[in-house]
Amino acid sequence: MTRNFALTLVLLFLFAAVAMAQQDACLVCHGPGMAKGKAQAVDPAALTGSIHASLTCTDCHAVDPKVNHAGNRVVYCAKCHEQEAAGFNKSPHVEGRKANIEKLPTCITCHGGHAILPHSDPNSRTSHLNSVKICIQCHEDQQLTDQLQQLPKASVIKSYENSVHGQALMQHGSEKAPACIDCHGSHSTLASDDPDSPVYKTHIAATCGRCHGDIQAEYVQSVHGTALGSGVTESPTCTNCHGEHNIKPHLDPESRVFATAISKTCSDCHAAEKVVAKFGLKADRIATFKESFHGVGTEFGDTRVANCASCHGVHNIYPQADSRSMINAANIEATCGNCHTDLPASFASAQVHESADEKESGGEWYVRQFYIWFISILILAFIVYRVLEYKRRIKRVE
């Protein structure tokens, strides 16, 4: 027992001694202040403080010290970090290398070299807060994004800094706010058109739902969520309404879902000929809303008037026939009643989204036709009369 223990101790000591000796051997050339010629100086303390303190130089650097090994810094992270490396190898960061694009990141670009700290350490380069800075280093480099057409524009990425997420993270240091990697993934960072990407259209709701779970649950039940779920990729997901990097709180006037902006956001699809024609939607929903007093008030920036969401719901939009719909006959009175407590029930049951341009609207069409003709004829008569009068006046002066 004692012998075994002593033997283990000796062996351990030996290993340590060998390791130390090996490190010392590298530091003969690479130690601080020792670097000569092309040898690069290494601070042994950086490695000692890092999560890799127990590793030796040759664990990462496959180096034969006997030959000239300048420039031969092959890094073998994958030896231990197999999964991460596999993800990274599929990412556009590696794919881009085939196209001979320089300036693409490798492991150390993000994680650093010898002084790697675990990402749970706030001082780590890859900590929740710091990771953003690594990504924007390249992605907010205008020169780079201008050069590489496949990259999103620098301004698009930069808008994250003013978004509700960016503000929470970068200004207030919130641990809950998503950094780049929370939506895009950390190592694989697939492009948004890759079906495996967490920001691929059909995955977005789940990605957002990791924090906004209750909203995701509501959304997947909705007409938009079920449509997308059944493969209708035109159907909007979170980002179609809220934006991507530039998401603002819904009470921010710059938000795409601010009370006065939302009809514009809905119009992206509901007034788009392609979408409307393909799915047999009513094309005049936005136009008739704009004509209504609600729409007019919205145009003047009044937030009290109803917008699309006030009547149709937000994440919980259903077809009118669905009993859960806010505009279902069973619920419409309560929906109007949210604002108009004094209106009789007959008001709620009447036709909404009517246009005086259409004969089906009933009385309005006739009223409008009457005035169109009345005003036109009157104006024409006025003008003719005035012109005649003017000509006469000229003649009289002559």
Added chain:
Amino acid sequence: MDERTQNAQAEREQIIQSLTRSILDAAKPHIDPATPQAEIDKRTREITERLQFESSVALSELVTRFSKTTPVDAKPTEERTFLRFGRNFRAQHMLMFTSIILLILTGMPLKFPEFGISKFMIVTVFGGLQNSTLIHRIAAVGLIIVGAWHLGYIIFSRMGRRDFWLMIPRPQDAKDAFHTVLYYIGRKPSGPKFGRFSFIEKFDYWAVYWGMVVMIGSGLILWFKEMFNKGLFDIAREAHSDEGLLATLAIIIWHFYNVHFNPEVFPMSWVWWTGRLTESELKHHHPLEYAEIVNAERKAVELRAEKQSASSESGS
């Protein structure tokens, strides 16, 4: 001719010449190349002369009208004046145009919300829809008061009753309108002679009458919508919006022309403020009324003379 006038004239001629040149340039592709130069020159000269003439007429009218003194600083004339609008009627008119201007400013932007000027009016001038709709309702009350006031006026006031009777359209008005058009196209040597109210003024009055009925009626439905159903509300909204546009256009094109932009009264006829017309104005614009007044006066004088002679006879 002093130097300034000469300079102005030279400048005007220059403008006209450059205008002529540009007309000639624009017309060039349409001119048959076979046309002799002399013909082109002749036509050009005609256009130039025409332009010169019309611009000088317009300019001189403008200058005369702008330099026309207002009654405030007018020299006291010896000319006799006649009361056209009493104090009561003038007060009605003032309350009405104040209300209507406010109604147009707060209402018209709602018909054209996408225009920049509409946003400026509602958001910047009135400070938002909440304020503008409140002002609209206040002004609407003003208009309703005018409506009720005027109805009382044409029933209970002697002058109101008489004027309303004279306002009623008659076949003569259609004849006058036809006559006017014939005169304008040169088929008659002179325009028709008008009485107290010409067909132009009657048109103005009845347009307002009709407008008041539609606007107040539909406006009340919109205001107290909880008492009606949505079908009626929608129709009222369409009518209110369209009639509002019609009223605005009628005021600008018809009424403003008659009382502001018409060179005969430009920049403004002051009768809304003074209520009075001079003898020459009355004679010119309402010759039949003038004749009637003169006639009545002569009869009154005769009657008084008769009475005097009768009393002196009985006294002797």
